[in-house]
Amino acid sequence: MDQVVINEVGLRDGLQNQPTLLATADKLRLALALQKAGLDHLEVTSFVSPRAIPQMADADELSHALFAASTRHQDYAALVPNLRGYERALRHPYRELSVVVASTDSFNRHNLNKSLPEALDGALTLIGCAREDGVRLRVHLSGAMGCPYDGAQPIRHILDLAETLLAAGADELVLSDTIGSGHPRLARALLLPLIEGFGVDRLGLHLHDTRGLALPIALVAIDLGLRRFDASVGGLGGCPYAPGATGNVATESLVYLCEREGLRTGVDLEALQEAIALAASLTAQNLGGPVSRWLQHRCPVAGALPAGGLS
Ligand code: COA
Ligand code: ZN
Numbered sequence: 001m002d003q004v005v006i007n008e009v010g011l012r013d014g015l016q017n018q019p020t021l022l023a024t025a026d027k028l029r030l031a032l033a034l035q036k037a038g039l040d041h042l043e044v045t046s047f048v049s050p051r052a053i054p055q056m057a058d059a060d061e062l063s064h065a066l067f068a069a070s071t072r073h074q075d076y077a078a079l080v081p082n083l084r085g086y087e088r089a090l091r092h093p094y095r096e097l098s099v100v101v102a103s104t105d106s107f108n109r110h111n112l113n114k115s116l117p118e119a120l121d122g123a124l125t126l127i128g129c130a131r132e133d134g135v136r137l138r139v140h141l142s143g144a145m146g147c148p149y150d151g152a153q154p155i156r157h158i159l160d161l162a163e164t165l166l167a168a169g170a171d172e173l174v175l176s177d178t179i180g181s182g183h184p185r186l187a188r189a190l191l192l193p194l195i196e197g198f199g200v201d202r203l204g205l206h207l208h209d210t211r212g213l214a215l216p217i218a219l220v221a222i223d224l225g226l227r228r229f230d231a232s233v234g235g236l237g238g239c240p241y242a243p244g245a246t247g248n249v250a251t252e253s254l255v256y257l258c259e260r261e262g263l264r265t266g267v268d269l270e271a272l273q274e275a276i277a278l279a280a281s282l283t284a285q286n287l288g289g290p291v292s293r294w295l296q297h298r299c300p301v302a303g304a305l306p307a308g309g310l311s
Helices: 010-017 024-036 059-069 083-089 105-112 116-133 155-167 184-198 214-223 251-260 269-283 290-297
Strands: 005-008 041-046 076-079 096-102 136-142 172-177 203-207 228-231
Touching: 005 251, 010 024, 010 041, 010 269, 024 041, 024 059, 024 269, 041 059, 059 076, 059 083, 083 096, 083 116, 096 105, 096 116, 105 116, 116 136, 116 155, 136 155, 155 172, 155 184, 172 184, 172 228, 184 203, 184 214, 203 214, 214 251, 228 251, 251 269, 251 290, 269 290
Parallel strands: 005 041, 005 228, 041 076, 076 096, 096 136, 136 172, 172 203, 203 228
Antiparallel strands: none
16 A cells, blocks of 8 residues: 655644643653654654744753654654754754745745745755755745735746755755645646656645645645645644644544545554644643544444554
């Protein structure tokens, strides 16, 4: 069966938008609960300015705790906004890092305090460093389906940015629908030329479910052969620089869709339900999409999960 890679970003993208600051020990508990559910790829933190994102101020402490608690080092990834963050991250055994370039000047200025050309330059520098250091680099193109400040962007503009980053050697270009303004037709228009030019293995999707179209977009992408998706436990999240953005597509919903499409995720939905409950209690948020609600309330016979997962 075809395997899909689900990057669980709740600990980073999810928690960075929560008003409550979680204790490092609680983040560690959540990370381990997610791992226990079979989520093998966790983006656990970001090495950003603690003044910009206080929720991530314990990036070093959490990284120490995680790498001490687990032997599965290759599973952890972190986001870095600049060279300083990259160097901080590499004091830990991370083998995969993410960087961000937003699609417009306004978004980059809010997010990174840089113009678009400066942000692009910064990412290109980090691509070079990562290639030298043997670190797998995922480059998020934020606002790829619409900017929180400047609205819709021409498809050609997004493709130019994506192609520049891929041609420079980004291991993975992640089209990020930061404010959930994307839709299947737009996703197809962006994905088709990139798949043709660079192959489906170097592309990923990061979807927010603001308007409920994350799963329809994911389905289009699955049909086009895409196998790399970000998702967030129970739909936790938002974006501090993207007013109105709701959380990422809920991990449990994406897992359910993928498994129903015949793709293997390796995720145990029952165990994931425990992680959702933990995330909800730690953040005091009402988490969980329809799949989570179904898991909670399903009739024991009609709602039973088939042994060996969903088929
Ligand atoms: N880690 C920790 N501190 C950092 C840092 C990093 N990677 N990069 C910069 N800083 C600190 C500097 O030391 C300086 O601290 P000081 O004011 O105590 O002296 C301060 O941040 C400002 O440094 P400067 O280089 O002028 O950066 P800036 O003000 O232009 O901010 C970013 C740029 C990228 C560091 C900041 O905007 C940021 O961290 N943004 C987070 C973006 C993000 O994660 N968005 C959500 C994900 S998409
Ligand atoms: Zn996001």
